[in-house]
Amino acid sequence: MKVGYARVSTDEQHLDLQLQALEGAGCDVVFSDQGVSGAIFERPGLTRALRRVRRGDTLVVWKLDRLGRSLGKLVQVVGVLRSKQVEIASLSEAIDTATPGGTFLFHLMAALAEFERSLISERTRAGLAAARKRGRRIGRPPSIPEGELASLIEMAGSGFIDIEKAADQYKVHPRTLKRHLVRAITARA
Known part of the structure; x- marks a missing residue:
């Protein structure tokens, strides 16, 4: 049919x-x-x-x-x-x-499509690497600015921080704040 x-x-x-x-x-x-x-x-x-x-x-x-x-x-x-x-x-x-000719042409088109996907992927990776080399940050902006994170680390080190209130102040979940603090403290150590 x-x-x-x-x-x-x-x-x-x-x-x-x-x-x-x-x-x-x-x-x-x-x-x-x-x-x-x-x-x-x-x-x-x-x-x-x-x-x-x-x-x-x-x-x-x-x-x-x-x-x-x-x-x-x-x-x-x-x-x-x-x-x-x-x-x-x-x-x-x-x-x-x-x-057979139609099948060959289809396979040729499929190979070209795969080649095109590979080129796009390669160009994307190269562009990201070049942006990183120039100092550009890739991805979402940090939920807590770098300077403010430093003061939060000092407060956490001295024991004068209420995680719940600080998380509320930065409009993040307390787990997110804890994760930022652990990463920053680990990086400093």
């Missing part, structure tokens, strides 16, 4: 071209989403199409970007379909995973 899926991003766009192409490709049933971005993965029409396809079926789209806007999401959708032994066909790109 051929199951078609069509999508347009805005309500002003029309599905006509896609629907005609899917009908011309011999789709037995067609599901669609209108006014839904490809960045959103939870789409009613796509969900119904994915539930409808069975082993040996083919999900047909006008273009692969109708399934997902990012390569990563597209690979994820196609991976789910392939695990169910459902083929994917794209009319515009002439991709059909039922053929």
Whole structure:
């Protein structure tokens, strides 16, 4: 069975071209989403199409970007379909995973998506390392400023601190204050 899926991003766009192409490709049933971005993965029409396809079926789209806007999401959708032994066909790109060439092209796209994820991760790590080298603090700002923590440590050392009141003053949980004090005292020792 051929199951078609069509999508347009805005309500002003029309599905006509896609629907005609899917009908011309011999789709037995067609599901669609209108006014839904490809960045959103939870789409009613796509969900119904994915539930409808069975082993040996083919999900047909006008273009692969109708399934997902990012390569990563597209690979994820196609991976789910392939695990169910459902083929994917794209009319515009002439991709059909039922053929060796279509399967090769899909694997090539998956490899490119993995490469892209690796590059993004590498650039992120390099950017964080460079920021640390410049002295930038990474993460949330401390809940208790450094200077005030020093006075709290002195008060704790002399025994003149009420943890509950101090925690309330800094709007933190008493355990958070204790954790800060233990870290600071351990670091000084």
